[in-house]
Amino acid sequence: MSQSPHEINRLREQIALHGKSLFDRGLTMGSSGNISQRLEDGGCLMTPTNACLGRLDPARITRLDAHGRVLDGDAPTKEHFLHRAMLEERPSAGAIVHLHSTHSVAVSCLPDINPCDCIPPLTAYYVMRVGTLPLVPYHVPGDERLGDAVRGLAGQHSAVLLANHGPVVAGKNLDAAVYATEELEETAKLFLLLRGTNPRGLTPEQVDELNARYPRD
Ligand SMILES: O=C(O)[C@@H](O)C(=O)COP(=O)(O)O
């Protein structure tokens, strides 16, 4: 099964619209960040490498087939391994967002975070959208080993934090992936604001109740 050219063009436009919105709000800078969208034929759309998310040309967004071969558009993001790993390990995910959002990156550089879960469950919405957030050990951007490291975690987690780099977040569609990335960034800001105050987070029972009532994709 595959989508019509009209539907694929609509998805390309959605990527460009979300990219501009994220960039305009300072959630990623320069040519940092990348977005992917699963297609029904097993392929996907990805933002091109070195492209500014604020000025994406929908026609130049890369389309890859199910084997990762470029069908059209510019050369894909250097993080194509990472996006493909996340999409392959999370069949329920329709889209992936990676940003260099400042507060999330700041958390990814802290020496004393829990690598199994970098941000505690401070709010209900964070638990509903992100859940647990493991830290992926540092690798050079675009290194295939980043894809392997993400592959090991993506089955269990819809979001991961690349050490000294930034978040990678999956959602059932692009809207959901963007909203979850935004929620992660806001919660990272809260976490940094609250550091040193011993904040009261949600209890394990409260987290369990949220997970039962609002399962993530
Ligand atoms: O941090 C990096 O270099 C990449 O992860 C990134 O954010 C932008 O790379 P491209 O998508 O290849 O431009």
Ligand SMILES: [Zn+2]
């Ligand atoms: Zn990056």
